[in-house]
Amino acid sequence: MLKFNSELTINVKLTYSNDELECFKLLELCPDVFGMRHTKKFKGFLFSRKSVDGALNNKHNVKLRNFYSNPPSIPNHSLLCSDVDINQSPMYCAGRYNKFSRALPQSPWIIKGKRRFNTSVQELFSKDVQALFKAQDYTFSSSGREDVDVRMLGNGRPFSIELINPKRTKVPQKEIDDLMERLNKEHATNIKLNDMQTISKDDLKYLKEGEDSKTKIYEALCVSKKPLTDELLSNLTSCIPLVIEQKTPIRVLHRRANMVRNKTIHSMNITAVPHSSTNQTYFCLNLETQAGTYVKEFVNGDFGRTTPNLGSLLNDPDIDILALDVLSINLDWPPKKKYS
Known part of the structure; x- marks a missing residue:
């Protein structure tokens, strides 16, 4: 069987009402595995895909014939498609940021459910990047962090945003530049963004490798x-x-x-x-x-x-x-x- 990595994954969930009934012979075929699970009153579905695959891969066809008829009996229920889930591999947007305020944390500062500051560096632009890529969610990370009362000047601090399940996978650099320009005008007293661009997952390795050096x-x-x-x-x-x-x-x-x-x-x-x-x-x-x-x-x-x-x-x-x-x-x- 050929295996390959795809940027788009489609998961189709199929259900069959007699699944567990047809698998019950496995209690006799593999008492060391399923017998113990059955005795312990295993919560949920007794025969998981992983456990069934593991059991069948270790049994010879001759032994299977003693427990299952060949050819198998005709099913009396239809196979139903209960769910289809489509996921896009994450995309990554990176850049550098300057921070000019001495009262601005890098990430949301919440203690015991209460905010210490109204916003953060992360919140000032990450949601806008998420919206540009029409992503389901995002994860922000950076090369270290400065304290709330410390300014980040000069060439800025490197950061990356992982965009989870984005619906836009081809965003022109001009759109990223336009967004960066707009955000820099809106938040000029607090932050400035530089060199924003899409990067590959492999590019993230150097960001992490450079932490100590x-x-x-x-x-x-x-x-x-x-x-x-x-x-x-x-x-x-x-x-x-x-x-x-x-x-x-x-x-x-x-x-x-x-x-x-x-x-x-x-x-x-x-x-x-x-x-x-x-x-x-x-x-x-x-x-x-x-x-x-x-x-x-x-x-x-x-x-x-x-x-x-x-x-x-x-x-x-x-x-x-x-x-x-x-x-x-x-x-x-x-x-x-x-x-x-």
């Missing part, structure tokens, strides 16, 4: 109670590349396993920010880090759960972070657009 560039506004001396700044740059140990941050312990992660800081530099305060020093911290580094905790130390941290390197345990931006996610994805 990619690097990210951050910019953070920080505050210190001590002045930044040339000696301290020199010590800071001389320790690069820097491997740090991070226990799962306290703020995410409720949803992530408590473990230690080793992450690498690839580059780090500090620029003083002029300010009228006489007892505090404000500075801009630029970092290039391994993906998965908790930058906030690297700055504030997270009560010693991240070591070394910026406070220990600058000999100031009171250093804190005021604002954080992601400037770049160094992952060449999605693929270049293929216009149709």
